[in-house]
Amino acid sequence: MKEYDFVVIGSGIAGLSFALKAATHGSVAVITKRKGADTNTAWAQGGIACVTSDEDSFELHVRDTIEAGAGLCDEAIVRRIVTEGPERIRDLIELGLHFDEREVSGHRELDLGKEGGHSKRRVLHVRDVTGKEIEETLLHEIGRRPQVELLENHMAVDLITAAKLGFAVEDRCLGVYVLDEKTGEIETLRSDRIVLATGGCGKVYLYTSNPDIATGDGVAMAWRVGAQIVNMEFIQFHPTCLFHAQAKSFLISEAVRGEGGILRNSRGEDFMKRYDTRGSLAPRDIVARAIDAEIKRSGAKCVFLDITHKAPEFIRERFPHIYETCLRFGIDMSKQPIPVVPAAHYQCGGIKTDANGATSLRGLYAIGEVACTGLHGANRLASNSLLEGLVMAHRAATACLRSPVGSKQEIPLPKWKSGNVQDVDELVVIYHNWDEIRRLMWDYVGIVRTDKRLQRASARLRNLQREIGEFYWNFKVSVDLLELRNLVTAAALIVDSALSRKESRGLHFTLDYPKTDDRQFSRETVLSRG
Numbered sequence: 356m357k358e359y360d361f362v363v364i365g366s367g368i369a370g371l372s373f374a375l376k377a378a379t380h381g382s383v384a385v386i387t388k389r390k391g392a393d394t395n396t397a398w399a400q401g402g403i404a405c406v407t408s409d410e411d412s413f414e415l416h417v418r419d420t421i422e423a424g425a426g427l428c429d430e431a432i433v434r435r436i437v438t439e440g441p442e443r444i445r446d447l448i449e450l451g452l453h454f455d456e457r458e459v460s461g462h463r464e465l466d467l468g469k470e471g472g473h474s475k476r477r478v479l480h481v482r483d484v485t486g487k488e489i490e491e492t493l494l495h496e497i498g499r500r501p502q503v504e505l506l507e508n509h510m511a512v513d514l515i516t517a518a519k520l521g522f523a524v525e526d527r528c529l530g531v532y533v534l535d536e537k538t539g540e541i542e543t544l545r546s547d548r549i550v551l552a553t554g555g556c557g558k559v560y561l562y563t564s565n566p567d568i569a570t571g572d573g574v575a576m577a578w579r580v581g582a583q584i585v586n587m588e589f590i591q592f593h594p595t596c597l598f599h600a601q602a603k604s605f606l607i608s609e610a611v612r613g614e615g616g617i618l619r620n621s622r623g624e625d626f627m628k629r630y631d632t633r634g635s636l637a638p639r640d641i642v643a644r645a646i647d648a649e650i651k652r653s654g655a656k657c658v659f660l661d662i663t664h665k666a667p668e669f670i671r672e673r674f675p676h677i678y679e680t681c682l683r684f685g686i687d688m689s690k691q692p693i694p695v696v697p698a699a700h701y702q703c704g705g706i707k708t709d710a711n712g713a714t715s716l717r718g719l720y721a722i723g724e725v726a727c728t729g730l731h732g733a734n735r736l737a738s739n740s741l742l743e744g745l746v747m748a749h750r751a752a753t754a755c756l757r758s759p760v761g762s763k764q765e766i767p768l769p770k771w772k773s774g775n776v777q778d779v780d781e782l783v784v785i786y787h788n789w790d791e792i793r794r795l796m797w798d799y800v801g802i803v804r805t806d807k808r809l810q811r812a813s814a815r816l817r818n819l820q821r822e823i824g825e826f827y828w829n830f831k832v833s834v835d836l837l838e839l840r841n842l843v844t845a846a847a848l849i850v851d852s853a854l855s856r857k858e859s860r861g862l863h864f865t866l867d868y869p870k871t872d873d874r875q876f877s878r879e880t881v882l883s884r885g
């Protein structure tokens with residue numbers, strides 16, 4: 356058994372920022388399923404929304420966030436995160452991150468991008484590879500801290516709690532079982548402060564902008580130990596992912612629309628004007644639903660994002676990654692519109708936390724996409740998530756250091772028991788189940804929902820949960836099996852939450868209840884085991 360002052364699960368912006376701060380106070384293990392940089396953060400293109408210009412104000416950023424959130428944001432949290440943002444941005448700059456700048460009347464200032472729902476330009480970015488630059492900066496810094504052990508190719512299996520071990524007087528988190536993928540062994544890590552920073556669950560859907568690691572691990576683990584999970588029905592679909600048979604998950608940043616890109620249907624019409632006065636830069640829920648409606652109405656396979664009216668040099672310089680990637684698929688975005696479709700992008704709900712990232716289980720913290728602080732409400736404002744990860748990492752680290760630690764020797768942690776299990780004999784079963792979940796979620800729990808489709812999804816997921824549970828107990832655990840088990844749990848949480856919200860609000864739109872019902876539903880959807 357290994358023992359650490361802090362165990363962080365996940366190596367994106369939230370996990371690494373937390374680890375850097377905690378490292379000045381003790382030993383830290385950062386557990387990550389693949390390589391350190393295999394995170395959602397590294398894929399973020401748009402940037403970080405933060406008030407830095409004289410033309411902007413905290414008040415406006417708060418207002419835009421709350422307006423996008425469709426009545427479910429926690430205003431106190433929104434204010435905290437927005438106002439603490441600039442300080443946390445300075446931390447990143449001090450670590451060596453260079454945000455793009457531009458020349459204005461003889462001096463340099465930050466080049467701010469614009470995205471849907473923002474009333475001002477406020478998105479700090481590094482061309483269109485902001486997340487990759489942030490990830491590299493943080494990983495470089497982590498490498499210089501001997502107190503931090505980065506455990507790559509390690510996957511958390513389950514949290515260890517006092518209740519699970521039969522000490523139920525006051526439940527708390529004591530450690531975590533972790534699979535070392537290289538050896539196939541399960542290690543026991545003890546810590547009184549476990550931080551879930553595992554990102555979201557985009558992979559529950561057939562089409563997603565997320566990398567393969569986004570399998571809802573943190574939410575599923577927290578659910579299994581009884582932590583509160585909220586607002587899982589609010590899955591954000593990004594309106595513009597590249598539509599191309601070989602282009603798996605490639606996002607076309609909203610910043611392209613921020614710089615004037617126009618969505619057109621197959622007849623070349625600027626159709627968004629019919630749906631919202633803000634046109635192509637309306638908030639994402641509106642744009643994604645409009646594209647869905649256009650596609651369904653016309654029978655076309657996609658719509659098009661047109662930025663050909665901009666100078667080719669501007670496009671190549673501002674969006675080098677998107678430009679090069681499209682070109683590899685035979686699309687020159689400076690000359691032709693990009694075919695795009697919506698895809699699952701962001702989990703706005705998650706593990707319920709307070710303003711310091713503490714969950715309902717003592718010793719367990721959650722930060723970043725896996726958590727639900729109340730910032731996003733029913734629909735996240737673009738580029739608010741990196742900001743949230745950064746600010747909440749700082750707040751959680753500060754709170755962790757203040758909170759008393761339980762006596763480490765009090766409760767002995769048992770070693771993992773494998774029992775009489777064998778290797779999975781037919782991997783095809785895992786892949787089949789995986790595929791079935793993603794397809795049914797896409798078909799029945801997508802951008803437009805109905806009770807009937809949700810109930811169908813629910814019934815199928817219950818069967819799958821039973822079957823996957825049997826695999827889990829009878830076969831040797833592997834990353835594939837663990838991910839599948841988490842995926843089906845995350846999918847079921849989304850469906851259960853969606854079924855309980857009998858109205859349409861933000862990202863949750865159902866044909867059975869197309870109106871918002873503030874009298875009954877202007878509250879979080881809370882799920883809790885038992």
Ligand code: SIN
Pocket residue numbers: 399400401402607608609610701736737738739740
């Ligand atoms: C984008 O670049 O469009 C994604 C930004 C975000 O999801 O916040």
